[in-house]
Amino acid sequence: EDQVTQSPEALRLQEGESSSLNCSYTVSGLRGLFWYRQDPGKGPEFLFTLYSAGEEKEKERLKATLTKKESFLHITAPKPEDSATYLCAVQATGGGADGLTFGKGTHLIIQP
Amino acid sequence: SAVISQKPSRDICQRGTSLTIQCQVDSQVTMMFWYRQQPGQSLTLIATANQGSEATYESGFVIDKFPISRPNLTFSTLTVSNMSPEDSSIYLCSVGTSGAYEQYFGPGTRLTVT
Secondary structure, X not given: OOEEEEEOOEEEXXXXXXXXXXXXXXXXXXXXXXXXXXXXXXXXXEEEEEOOOOOEEEXXXXXXXXXXXXXXXXXXXXXXXXXXXXXXXXXXXXXXXXXXXXXXXXXXXXXX | OOOEEEEOXXXXXXXXXXXXXXXXXXXXXXXXXXXXXXXXXXXXXXXXXXXXXXXXEOOOOOOOOOOEEEEEOOEEEEEEOOOOHHHOEEEEEEEEOOOOOOEEEOOOEEEEEO
């Protein structure tokens, strides 16, 4: 069974204080690992897809990396508008299954 | 990315009744999915709805409880039947495009069952 575990559950940072969010996963075969941002009362907003170990992707203050067992979302010099819940999800290969398996998310608060 | 809308955005329903949630996409998509997000929990896939075929349900979800329609490539509905308070949740539809694996989500429907 595919599993995704995110840590920490919640993180409070000062504006400008860089940090990393962790996503550990177990999957029979990885088709892709996805990061989403979710604001209160809204649906998840797609951020990144990572396909293989060693891959990295960046968008503004966010950088996602992938190993064979986990992914990190690095946040550099965050701003209050980066406050949100960040979700990690995996998609497994084979069996025709295209749905995503999600972690519970990391609730990030950036204080001015 | 596709623009996805859901109706209703929220509803309060009585136990034993049913609610149909609509998902509309602004472009034709092959794959549509329905998820549930219970308070404090992760998103859980209910079923995959592809046009022209029966929906495929995940373990723990059955067609009698969550019937799904997919009449064309831009629209789908999810019905939550014979509701109980345990069905109180946010229901989200998502779409996948051919050639890419990421999914894009609608704004969700917040359902409260009393």
